[in-house]
Amino acid sequence: MEPFALALGDGSVVLKQTLDKFALKSDEFEFDKDMFDKKLSKKDRATKTNPGEESKQLREGQNTYSFYNLMRPPYPPKMLTSLKEINTYHSSAVKTKAVDTAGLGVKLVPVGNKPNPDNKKILEQFLQNCDPTPEDLFTRACQDEEEVGWLAIELIRTGGMAQGEPQRLEHIPSHTIRIHKDGNRFMHTWDGINRRWFKLIGDYRSVKDQMDKDIDNNDGSEQKLGSLANEKRANELIYDINYSSGTSYYGTPDSIPAIRTMLGDQAATNYNLTFFKNFATPQYAVYITGNFKDQPILDDEGKPTGKSVLQKSIEDRFREVKQNPHGNMVFMIPSKGGSDTQPVTITFEKLSVDIKDSHFRLYRDANRDEVVSAERVDPYRAMIVQKGNMGGGNTVSTQTAKNYKSTTIKPKQRRLEALINKYVIWRDKDKGGFGITDWAIKFEEIDTDDESHEMNMTQALFNMGTMSPLQIADRFADRYGTVVPEELRDHPALNAYYINGNPLTLEPQNQEMPEEVAKILEDIADKLDPEQSQNHPLRRLFGG
Numbered sequence: 001m002e003p004f005a006l007a008l009g010d011g012s013v014v015l016k017q018t019l020d021k022f023a024l025k026s027d028e029f030e031f032d033k034d035m036f037d038k039k040l041s042k043k044d045r046a047t048k049t050n051p052g053e054e055s056k057q058l059r060e061g062q063n064t065y066s067f068y069n070l071m072r073p074p075y076p077p078k079m080l081t082s083l084k085e086i087n088t089y090h091s092s093a094v095k096t097k098a099v100d101t102a103g104l105g106v107k108l109v110p111v112g113n114k115p116n117p118d119n120k121k122i123l124e125q126f127l128q129n130c131d132p133t134p135e136d137l138f139t140r141a142c143q144d145e146e147e148v149g150w151l152a153i154e155l156i157r158t159g160g161m162a163q164g165e166p167q168r169l170e171h172i173p174s175h176t177i178r179i180h181k182d183g184n185r186f187m188h189t190w191d192g193i194n195r196r197w198f199k200l201i202g203d204y205r206s207v208k209d210q211m212d213k214d215i216d217n218n219d220g221s222e223q224k225l226g227s228l229a230n231e232k233r234a235n236e237l238i239y240d241i242n243y244s245s246g247t248s249y250y251g252t253p254d255s256i257p258a259i260r261t262m263l264g265d266q267a268a269t270n271y272n273l274t275f276f277k278n279f280a281t282p283q284y285a286v287y288i289t290g291n292f293k294d295q296p297i298l299d300d301e302g303k304p305t306g307k308s309v310l311q312k313s314i315e316d317r318f319r320e321v322k323q324n325p326h327g328n329m330v331f332m333i334p335s336k337g338g339s340d341t342q343p344v345t346i347t348f349e350k351l352s353v354d355i356k357d358s359h360f361r362l363y364r365d366a367n368r369d370e371v372v373s374a375e376r377v378d379p380y381r382a383m384i385v386q387k388g389n390m391g392g393g394n395t396v397s398t399q400t401a402k403n404y405k406s407t408t409i410k411p412k413q414r415r416l417e418a419l420i421n422k423y424v425i426w427r428d429k430d431k432g433g434f435g436i437t438d439w440a441i442k443f444e445e446i447d448t449d450d451e452s453h454e455m456n457m458t459q460a461l462f463n464m465g466t467m468s469p470l471q472i473a474d475r476f477a478d479r480y481g482t483v484v485p486e487e488l489r490d491h492p493a494l495n496a497y498y499i500n501g502n503p504l505t506l507e508p509q510n511q512e513m514p515e516e517v518a519k520i521l522e523d524i525a526d527k528l529d530p531e532q533s534q535n536h537p538l539r540r541l542f543g544g
Helices: 016-025 077-085 088-103 117-128 134-147 256-278 309-323 353-375 395-425 451-463 469-475 515-528 530-535
Strands: 005-008 013-015 106-110 150-157 166-172 177-179 185-189 195-200 213-215 222-224 236-241 282-289 296-298 304-308 345-350 439-443
Touching: 005 309, 077 088, 077 134, 088 134, 088 353, 088 395, 088 451, 106 117, 106 134, 117 166, 117 439, 134 150, 134 166, 134 395, 150 395, 195 213, 236 395, 256 353, 296 309, 304 309, 395 439, 451 469, 469 515
Parallel strands: 195 236
Antiparallel strands: 005 013, 005 282, 106 439, 150 166, 150 236, 177 185, 185 195, 213 222, 282 345, 296 304
């Protein structure tokens, strides 16, 4: 049975129906609109591919998708990129997987017994030309694939020539890319107004005449290979997807099954915050049964004030008792049918905020576990650690890390390596590659048994603002004794996130660090970076 109302610590009473309104509002989440849904103007229509072959009439409601024959993704990409802003666990998971896939290092490995060192120098220069660094570039692309379901990397050739030598790679944010229905070309836009076209890397074949083609980067039209000026020729795109059986054009991220869970988690958090911000700590649940009658209180103009007669009566009695704690509480509750009807009963049930908070935490823990499971990430690497289950040296956590490496990360690495090697490094020169077959690109693998790597990863995540000092302490508590006392675990500074030592959300009044906590942070800094511990951001947080 639901309560009629809740009595708060300040003596006021809130109707259950009022709380329900807050619950409904907290479930709302706004996502940016798809820029490819922008309706087109006459000027837009004049730039259509092969305009001479098309009708000049304007069709009602025509947008970029329909006009340019672009395929619509199965899920709105801008919505998918927004999820990391509302769910800590999803944000940590996608960044961890991206770093583990491509952010730990890019190296060139020999193929065969007699690799040519001069060829290696050529490829090293190619990687050095990348801006940002190859590790950053590939990490960003991999993060796109984790968030949206596909990645896009632009290949830039020397002089912009059709068969020019590969000069460098650049990352293109995936949510700005849509694929043409022929599967060979892509439109890129940030705003739906300014557009550029790209060509799929590899053996581009026109459906019409089975000949290699170039693509005009302004209108997406097919042109004879080498016939376009270099500045008009579309660059090639290395395109990879996280395969989904539901679409042959796009991939989908691992997080899809957990989207409702993320939104539910956000709704629960917002509801809690809204309740305590607008009301106060609930003390009693008020239950009324029987044929009672309640009416809204009207103002002088006959409009509802938002309060009811019963609500005001209960509120008045509570405030009287608050002033006279030993007095009696007497209610006059009108019934609907007089004395012959079912008697009216009023019951007060004392609430425990600890119990409510416990249920809230259990719900959030269940949501966290579902997100981690959907993402297929090792929770320890993503710094998602349950209290009392630190996992340091634990057999289960070690096996989890190995499974994560072999089933989640290595397949992603091999797939991206294969694309770069096949279409850029090993590809014949006359087809636009380097024609170098005695070297290959390879991503550094995570070492599940390497403590120094774990430390480096922890430090990187802390500096990126995805790991709090408390999470670091919990992560190494079993191993190094960095146990935070129970009474200090809720300290705001320990639960905040930092970028290179600068707090993201911490209020100035919460930046005073207790001596015991400062000592714990210093110990962690010593473990993370022994040689530079005095300059470590954990020491510098509060002038340590």
